[in-house]
Amino acid sequence: MMYPEPTNIWESIEYSSLGITIAESTWMFPTFETLHVIALVTVIGTIGIVDLRLVGIASRGHRVSLLAKDTLPWTWGAFALAALTGGLLFISKASSYVINPYFLWKMGLLVLAGLNMVYLHLTTWRTVEHWEQDPSFPFAAKLAGWLSLIFWVGVVFFGRAIGFTLGFYY
Amino acid sequence: MGDLLYNFTEWLRSTFLVELALSISDSSLSLWIVTHFWMIPIIQVIHILSIAASFASVLMMALRVYGVAGHATLDETSRRYTRVLWWALALLVISGLGLIIGEPVRELINPIFWIKMVLVIVGVIVALSFARSMRGHVRRDGFVQGGEVVGGGTKATAAFLVILWCLIMAGGRWIAYAPV
DSSP, rough: OOOOOOSSSHHHHHTTTHHHHHOOOHHHHHHHHHHHHHHHHHHHHHHHHHHHHHHHHOTTSSHHHHHHHHHHHHHHHHHHHHHHHHHHHHHHHHHHHHTOOOHHHHHHHHHHHHHHHHHHHTTTGGGGHHTTTSSOOHHHHHHHHHHHHHHHHHHHHHHHHHHHTTOOOO | OOOHHHHHHHHHSSTTTTHHHHHHHTTTHHHHHHHHHTTHHHHHHHHHHHHHHHHHHHHHHOOOOOOTSSSSOOHHHHHHHHHHHHHHHHHHHHHHHHHHHHHHHHHHOHHHHHHHHHHHHHHHHHHHHHHHHHHHHHHHHOTTTTTTOOOOOHHHHHHHHHHHHHHHHHHHHHHHGGGO
16 A cells, blocks of 8 residues: 655654554554553553542551552553554554644643652652651642642543544534 | 344344443433533542542452551451442442433443452452451461461462452543443
8 A cells, every 4th residue: 555755754754654554454553552551541440449548438547658669660661662653553643643632631731740740759758658647638738749640631531532532623 | 242232232232221321321310420521530540549448448458468568357358348339339439420421322221341350349249358357367366476377278278369440440441442
């Protein structure tokens, strides 16, 4: 099958041999999607355990630093798999994704979720051992937990919305 | 495999499920979901978030059994995540029903949907009895040098559960790609 000459970087990615291979395969896209779902579900599930503790909804009898220690390696491992599989899905339809507003929102929320996490760890989290046994956590810790939950729910929503709107924009 | 699924679909088409699916699609709730573009994606988001909660619960219990994510005792870990598991399962069933009502033909006349349902039933029963066995463990074996005794059977069940839940998620995604 012939493909048109790429006119921008996104079309160059889409019409690369890897992009074409994934797009033309019957099983690759659904398989990467499946791995992407399993990975992101693990990311959000494990982050949610820590977030729900931070905001004071669940695991109130558990120290948040220990919960984080238990979950974080798995969060990062799953995030790496989600990024890899997400990248492969992106390559196969790059020029459709970059003009999809929901895709852009999703990427924006991912950045916000990352910044929120970095900020928490550079500030309030440094003294976690001092406040994690208190009945109520510092406002900044609770706020970070709520923001994380909101950002990640948003990531799932926009991620799902992409699948329903991919052909809408051109 | 493709032929097998195709024959499965053909068989589903010969059952009462066709009538059932069509009558569900005529219901006012189904029509309401269909005519509101964002309803299916929103219900799917709830479904995915519930899966995140239930899979994370299963995963954390399994990892605890292997001793790789364990600040709490087996008993504490089981109690903490069983509670989440029940909430998540309730939401999974409700959102799942919403998806069936919204798209009855896509789900009920779909071989992968029914394979997933069988896996779900097995997955839920094994997960709940696994969580229960983690609690029983403490009473029977007590503590051994800061840790607890975990038998090979429990570890095997843990690994089986994680794989089973991954297959359930795979089934969920492949419903969209079934030959219907």
